[in-house]
Amino acid sequence: MEEFDSNFENVSIELKRGLTNLVVLSQCKQPTYGYELVKSLDEKGFPLDANTVYPLLRRLEKQGLLRSDWDVSTEKPRKYYQISAVGENFFERLKVQWYETIEIVKNVIEE
Amino acid sequence: MKNNLVERYIYAVVRRLPEKERKDVSLEIDEMISSMLAERAGLGEGEEERVRAVLTELGNPEDLARSYGNVGRSCLIGEPHFSLYKRVLKIVLIAVGGALTFALLMEWLSGKPWSMYYDLGDIISMTIKGIVHLASTVIDGMVGAFTAVTITFALLYHQGVKMDTEKFSLDDLPEIPGYEKRSGIGELIGSLVFVSIFTVLFVILPQINLPFLFVNSRWYSYFNPEVLVSVRSLLIVFLVVNLLEAVVKMVQPIGSVMRFLATLLANVTTIVTSLVWFGNPLVVNPEYVTALKGTLGLNVWRVSDLVSEGMTGLIGKWAMQPMPLMIALLIIIIISIVEIVKIGVKTLRVRKTTV
Numbered sequence: 221m222e223e224f225d226s227n228f229e230n231v232s233i234e235l236k237r238g239l240t241n242l243v244v245l246s247q248c249k250q251p252t253y254g255y256e257l258v259k260s261l262d263e264k265g266f267p268l269d270a271n272t273v274y275p276l277l278r279r280l281e282k283q284g285l286l287r288s289d290w291d292v293s294t295e296k297p298r299k300y301y302q303i304s305a306v307g308e309n310f311f312e313r314l315k316v317q318w319y320e321t322i323e324i325v326k327n328v329i330e331e
Numbered sequence: 332m333k334n335n336l337v338e339r340y341i342y343a344v345v346r347r348l349p350e351k352e353r354k355d356v357s358l359e360i361d362e363m364i365s366s367m368l369a370e371r372a373g374l375g376e377g378e379e380e381r382v383r384a385v386l387t388e389l390g391n392p393e394d395l396a397r398s399y400g401n402v403g404r405s406c407l408i409g410e411p412h413f414s415l416y417k418r419v420l421k422i423v424l425i426a427v428g429g430a431l432t433f434a435l436l437m438e439w440l441s442g443k444p445w446s447m448y449y450d451l452g453d454i455i456s457m458t459i460k461g462i463v464h465l466a467s468t469v470i471d472g473m474v475g476a477f478t479a480v481t482i483t484f485a486l487l488y489h490q491g492v493k494m495d496t497e498k499f500s501l502d503d504l505p506e507i508p509g510y511e512k513r514s515g516i517g518e519l520i521g522s523l524v525f526v527s528i529f530t531v532l533f534v535i536l537p538q539i540n541l542p543f544l545f546v547n548s549r550w551y552s553y554f555n556p557e558v559l560v561s562v563r564s565l566l567i568v569f570l571v572v573n574l575l576e577a578v579v580k581m582v583q584p585i586g587s588v589m590r591f592l593a594t595l596l597a598n599v600t601t602i603v604t605s606l607v608w609f610g611n612p613l614v615v616n617p618e619y620v621t622a623l624k625g626t627l628g629l630n631v632w633r634v635s636d637l638v639s640e641g642m643t644g645l646i647g648k649w650a651m652q653p654m655p656l657m658i659a660l661l662i663i664i665i666i667s668i669v670e671i672v673k674i675g676v677k678t679l680r681v682r683k684t685t686v
Binding site: 253254255269270271272274275276278290298299 | 355356358359360361362363365366367370388389390394395398399400
């Protein structure tokens with residue numbers, strides 16, 4: 221049973237991992253910083269660790285899907301991320317593909 | 332000041348990233364940790380406990396560095412292999428160097444008895460030959476060991492052979508280079524002792540300086556007192572600058588520009604003082620020279636005794652300088668340059684890695 225749970229956990233993580241880009245991009249319509257995103261995703265039932273979110277935001281920025289600005293007005297400087305024009309285009313296509321995939325997978329697994 | 336554990340954690344992550352990204356990622360991780368600490372503020376934990384809980388939650392800094400990407404295999408040996416490589420290399424080099432030195436010393440001591448060498452020149456020449464042979468064999472052996480260990484670890488790293496990085500302890504986080512690396516009071520006391528002895532022997536009592544030869548109930552000093560008097564101002568500058576460096580080392584950590592400048596100034600002064608003093612044609616006490624010749628029948632061992640005629644012309648006035656002083660001068664110059672380069676490199680490294 222322990223092995224079953226562990227396998228299930230691994231597969232479940234893999235499934236979620238494929239969706240993190242889509243979910244994170246969806247939450248960056250407004251400028252947001254890493255920990256704000258971590259908390260908001262947790263509240264919405266899609267918890268991601270801070271050590272996953274911060275590097276992911278940076279990778280998405282490198283890919284040109286997000287842009288960032290440092291807010292140095294507070295005691296602790298914060299880097300705010302927001303979706304770029306390219307990112308929005310990317311997100312829309314990814315969203316369409318996700319919905320299509322749901323339909324297809326649903327049909328397949330419920331045959 | 333940030334919690335040292337937090338700084339060390341951040342350093343452990345960013346040191347594996349390309350230099351141009353380090354500052355930005357450091358600020359991001361710092362902000363992430365601060366937010367997580369603030370989140371736990373109401374849990375009634377102590378500061379240290381809170382920091383440890385957050386850093387443990389963030390996990391192994393190597394894994395976090397890997398999530399930031401760009402931790403490629405562009406270097407010869409990278410982490411986690413590099414840490415073990417350094418440890419293994421240190422052990423292997425000490426073992427090889429120690430074993431070779433011991434074996435050669437045994438071979439040397441069991442050779443021709445010392446009593447069979449009749450004069451001082453013979454003994455000095457044998458000693459130098461022995462040291463050169465020992466140094467070259469030990470260096471050969473160590474270079475071989477270094478190459479073997481380096482190639483082995485480079486292969487392990489590039490083949491992606493897994494190392495045990497699962498075990499992660501906050502107490503094992505690397506120290507930040509230069510962090511709080513100020514010298515202790517011991518080093519200052521050492522400098523004070525050196526400056527005091529040097530001042531007494533060479534500045535206050537130049538006629539005594541280094542008593543080297545005892546003949547006919549009289550000591551003969553090695554250095555020429557007149558030369559010491561003529562370079563007195565330079566010696567005082569040398570002493571003051573070296574004392575100043577010892578003080579700066581106590582108050583400024585490695586990485587500060589002032590510490591680097593103090594080291595640079597002290598070492599340049601040391602080189603200039605040694606060149607002017609040891610380069611003086613009359614550096615050796617004439618009375619000592621006469622006593623050496625008169626009682627032991629020996630001449631001062633000069634550079635020209637060792638090098639060919641062609642070479643003598645090439646090195647000009649240095650050919651007539653005493654050999655031991657020239658060896659000392661060479662060692663002083665090498666050590667001073669190495670010290671300048673070492674502190675220079677450390678300063679650059681610290682300035683790049685600390686935010």
